[in-house]
Amino acid sequence: MKKCIVYYSKTGHTKQLVDRFDGFDVFVIKAESDDPNNDHPVLTSIPDINTYEHVIFGCPVHGFQMAKIMRTYMIGLKDLNHKVIDIFVTHYFRFATLGGNQTLKQMKRIIKARGGHVRYQTSINRKSKKSNGAMIELVRKYSK
Ligand SMILES: Cc1cc2nc3c(=O)[nH]c(=O)nc-3n(C[C@H](O)[C@H](O)[C@H](O)COP(=O)(O)O)c2cc1C
Incomplete structure (x- = not known):
């Protein structure tokens, strides 16, 4: 199975x-500006994941939400049907209720709207x- 991580x-x-994963192609999302408050970041790397059957999306929580750079990338995705999809977020506040859970929900909404189904989710x-x-x-x- 062709597998990748986009983060x-x-x-x-x-x-x-x-970096702890082995055997995945790894794509990092970048933008012209790294400003977390920019609602419409201009992406400079937009990986094409069409040919991947297993995709992991990872991103930090920013202000109780997905980092906007990752959100911009994921909103631009077209079809996520027929893929194994796992997601994770990293966050700092002690409780997942302070952003982690909300961010996972947000990612799942975007994935579902593109025909995808999330297998595992972790904050x-x-x-x-x-x-x-x-x-x-x-x-x-x-990794399975
Ligand atoms: C602008 C900004 C906003 C953040 N907002 C939250 C938040 O709402 N909840 C939280 O738990 N952590 C928050 N954090 C902490 C990050 O989610 C956490 O440090 C994360 O692991 C950083 O990932 P990174 O090093 O890959 O960017 C925020 C960090 C930044 C820079």
């Missing part, structure tokens, strides 16, 4: 999790003492 990372934590609280174990488990599950 955005502003300060490197989401990237550190992506990683990188401040938590349990975050390393959670990341090991995530990589194990998502």
Whole structure:
């Protein structure tokens, strides 16, 4: 199965999790400006994931929502039907209710609207003492 990870990372934590995976093609989303408050970022990398059967999307929580650069990329996607799709977010606040859950919901909405179905979803609280174990488990599950 052809598999890839598409992610955005502003300060490197989401990237550190992506770096734990083996055997995936990896695409990073970038924009002309990294300003998290820009509602309409101009993307400079727009990976084509059409030929991938398994896709993982990862991004940080910004202001209780998906980072806008990732949102802009995902909104631009056309058809996500017939793919195995897993998602994760990384966040800082102690409770997933402070952005993590909402961001996962937002990602799922975008994916569903494009005919996709999410298999696994995880929010990683990188401040938590349990975050390393959670990341090991995530990589194990998502790699199957
Ligand atoms: C502009 C901005 C807004 C953020 N808003 C939230 C938030 O609402 N909830 C939260 O838990 N963490 C928030 N964070 C923390 C990031 O989600 C967290 O540090 C994440 O792991 C960063 O990922 P990255 O290093 O890949 O960019 C915010 C960080 C930034 C820079």
